């Protein structure tokens with residue numbers, strides 16, 4: 435579903451990604467691990483087109499999207515949930531969700547669009563009229579992800595979904611994320627919570643200074659000491 439080939443990108447004159455190659459199949463959750471500044475967020479930004487590609491290619495379901503504007507990439511099925519949630523405090527939960535309509539790939543009624551997000555996060559059904567600003571941090575993160583589902587994305591990119599959340603909320607959130615990798619969707623997650631993320635992932639990559647230094651199954655990475663060492667280098 436997502437293919438990244440020899441990707442290079444950066445900011446101004448500073449290169450950050452140095453030839454990153456990875457793929458994520460439909461039905462998979464793949465986690466990108468690595469120390470601060472390794473280039474994890476930069477990788478997601480380059481895939482979604484927020485940052486331009488200098489070399490290499492990105493393809494979604496076999497279609498090359500390299501060089502396309504972010505809104506076109508979104509229409510082709512890439513949803514990027516950036517760090518920091520972006521919930522509007524003075525809009526209701528329903529209104530916050532419906533902002534995701536602009537990413538929709540096909541025309542659909544509002545009721546149909548809300549079906550998947552509300553079944554992924556059932557607690558939302560009774561809170562649709564509550565203001566975004568009154569929701570807890572964990573609930574806001576779930577709203578950000580639910581909003582991305584309105585476009586029925588083929589590729590869901592999640593940047594540090596657990597940031598600032600209590601462990602018990604993180605567990606609930608990760609359970610929901612696992613269920614989002616359906617037969618026609620791939621999920622790529624950047625995370626600092628290594629162990630929790632590997633619990634729900636099928637595979638993982640370790641990024642260090644813009645290079646992929648490990649690429650293994652999640653069960654393998656869980657037992658490999660080199661993962662923790664990568665964080666200290």
Ligand SMILES: Nc1ncnc2c1ncn2[C@@H]1O[C@H](COP(=O)(O)OP(=O)(O)OP(=O)(O)O)[C@@H](O)[C@H]1O
Pocket residue numbers: 445450468469470471472473474475476477
């Ligand atoms: N907007 C920006 N302008 C210039 N340099 C940036 C910008 N954003 C990130 N960088 C630099 O790019 C490098 C990679 O940053 P990136 O945010 O992708 O790392 P990361 O692995 O996601 O780390 P973190 O977990 O700290 O977010 C870092 O050296 C960072 O300082």
